[in-house]
Amino acid sequence: MANPEKKTILIVDDEPDVLKYLTTYLEDNGFATISAVDGRDGFQKAKESLPDLITLDITMPEESGVRMFRNLQDDEKLRNIPVVIITGISSEFEHFIKTRKQVDPPTAYFEKPIDRSELLGKIKEILKMI
Amino acid sequence: MKTAGKTNSPEALQSLLKGQLFDIVPFGVAVIDRNMNIVTANHNFEEYFGKREKQHCYEVCKGLQEQCPQCNAKYTFEDGKPRVSDERGVDFHGRTCHYVVHVAPLFNDNGDVEYVVEMTTDMTETRIRQREYNLLFERVPCFVTIINRDFEIVRANEKFRNTFGDARGKHCYVAYKNRETTCPDCPAALTFKDGEERVATQTGVSQDGKETHYVVTTAPLGRSPGEVAHVIEISADISQVKELEKEMLDAERLAAVGQTVAGLAHTIKNLLMGLEGGMYMMDSGLQQVDPERIAEGWDVLQRNFDKTVALVKDFLSFSKGRLPVLKETDTNALVTSIVELYRDAAKKQDVELIHKKNKQKLTALLDPDGIEACLTNLVSNAIDAAMTREEGGARVTIRNYESENAVIFEVTDNGCGMDWEVKQKVFTTFFTTKASKGTGLGLLTTRKIVQEHGGSIEVDSEVGAGSTFRIRLPRERLELIAEEANKANSN
CATH class of the missing domain: 3.30.565.10 (Histidine kinase-like ATPase, C-terminal domain)
Known part of the structure; x- marks a missing residue:
């Protein structure tokens, strides 16, 4: 974490172009970013860098976002990091994940393609920057 | 106790038969005179109708007060010829019963019919079985037909008639499938050949033109072990199953x-x-x-x-x-x-x-x-x-x-x-x-x-x-x- 004043966001998505987009956009808006291409990579990087917030895709090869989300929930240190789901699968997923009793719902949910200013607003709201 | 030596002579055998045959034949025997009075009856007859000597046969067998309108015994008294008929009567327990009667004359020395012998065989059980069989044949929820060696339908049941129409005398391949010749994979033909049961899945056409799918079992019907004279075709209608599958x-x-x-x-x-x-x-x-x-x-x-x-x-x-x-x-x-x-x-x-x-x-x-x-x-x-x-x-x-x-x-x-x-x-x-x-x-x-x-x-x-x-x-x-x-x- 080069700049300690900046809030750090971990972006997890298997699509390189989506990663590029989110990284560029969030950096343009004053965040530091870390990227990961799947759930395993994402969980590892979350443990190493303890980001302020995580954006997470659900459908990824290797290890899916669902499993990574559960792993985060199971980890004392990572449980309280807010997670914003950004995914292509329909809102049924939001319903699904919200109805699971054993895990807390993700903090926010966005469906691809995203409204980027809305995403930015939500992130700032979660991180109490506005 | 009789010794073997005594029964060896034909005369002795004759006397034994005379003494016992009357009671050991497996049907009821009653001898009646011209007034239709029972003169004597054997053990089987008495067990079936009761011990009723000196009574009119129509009273004993049918509970009637006067002679039956169609009396075979009367005709036999007249012409001396034996007769057979199906009769319905009332047995010893008052139950309706069915029996077959063979009527035969007993001539006296002058050649006149002195008595008539009525030999009755109980058919009640058989009648019940037959009714059950008929009910089963007609009402079983399958197509059932009996065909002869020319593949002509000699009998068809209700479900078959309702689906394929009346088909007696028609060829089975016409009735079931509207074909002009026998089916290439005919299970009945194989059953005719070797007498073995066969099962096959077939598709026919009902009388209203609908496709009808059925699983047919063919079984031999024959009295002698050699030739199969008829084959019974029993088919389960699986059209609905096929429909569901589709x-x-x-x-x-x-x-x-x-x-x-x-x-x-x-x-x-x-x-x-x-x-x-x-x-x-x-x-x-x-x-x-x-x-x-x-x-x-x-x-x-x-x-x-x-x-x-x-x-x-x-x-x-x-x-x-x-x-x-x-x-x-x-x-x-x-x-x-x-x-x-x-x-x-x-x-x-x-x-x-x-x-x-x-x-x-x-x-x-x-x-x-x-x-x-x-x-x-x-x-x-x-x-x-x-x-x-x-x-x-x-x-x-x-x-x-x-x-x-x-x-x-x-x-x-x-x-x-x-x-x-x-x-x-x-x-x-x-x-x-x-x-x-x-x-x-x-x-x-x-x-x-x-x-x-x-x-x-x-x-x-x-x-x-x-x-x-x-x-x-x-x-x-x-x-x-x-x-x-x-x-x-x-x-």
């Missing part, structure tokens, strides 16, 4: 379409997101006058545009919703041609390609182009998977065989295998683990073609050990689809 097939196809559309939406969302990202980078690059970012944005746009083109192409070929054109196909040869096609490509990747053929030639009714596309897909996936093997000996094995009346194709790799989550997704979304290489349509297309054949595709996989994709095409369903296609073509 509906299920349609539902499965629809479900496949639904899943495909959902998957397509997901893929498009990702592409849109990529395009949006490219546009954002170009926009912000232009504003910040950052040529590097502009170039990067352009790359992103280009890449996502190319992906869209590839997706649309794949999707078009996927959506070519044609019914499979089923042909008798040699499955060994089909697999061999694919193995030939991929052998060099596999070798370059150090993957050994093995074909385990079915020992005998195995033909099946399928769409060779469609199934070839499926196998091509599975084999190319399997080679990709086998390449991920860390130690040597990468191998892809293709098997084709028959199991439980289904044609099976199996493609096995010894690559990295899949975990549960990946396995769940392989057929349901536009899912790819090959990053930008794949559109995720390959397995979806494969599954679609397999489902159009009425078949199923399943996957066994173990992380680290490899995967097996198995296409299963039940022959019954292949036949059903071939029929459908024929009908569609003839319309």
